[in-house]
Amino acid sequence: MGQVEATTERIIAAGAEDVFDALADYSGTRAKLLPEHFSEYEVREGGDGEGTLVHWKLQATSKRVRDCLLEVSEPSTGQLVEKDRNSSMVTTWTVTPAGEGSSKVVVTTTWTGATGIGGFFERAFAPKGLARIHDAVLARLAAETEGGPSAG
Secondary structure (H helix, E strand, O other), rough: EEEEEEEEEEEEEOEEEEEEHHHHHHHOOOHHHOOEEEEEEEEEEEEOOOOOEEEEEEOOOOOEEEEEEEEEEOOOOOOOEEEEEEOOOOOEEEEOOOOOOOEEEEEEEEEEOOOHHHHHHHHHHHHHHHHHHHHHHHHHHHHHHHOOOOOO
């Protein structure tokens, strides 16, 4: 079994603090950022960053649906980590300043892949599919936060 990783990044024309706050707002903004691949979104505990417990179903392909129950932590400034209680999947969002009024968001998801031929296909195709999903989330994040604090 190998580690599978998908990473996507985007520069957003909004301050790092505003972008991070939008990402960490599970009880409000985050639900608006999720594309059609996500369903049954529900905040079960908390709702703002550290200590949040959030549930959703992620439909990565027409046949593959993951039931995710994620514990959120903030191990360092500008970083959100979502650990799935139901699998080995961990998603890390890192927001850093990228010049005047801009920020860089990097999202990395890792998990322990399957073995055999299934694992080969998972390592070959899953990162690309997940990167497309993350890119859609980042595009919505940009639309939500760009234009200053009054946006959204």
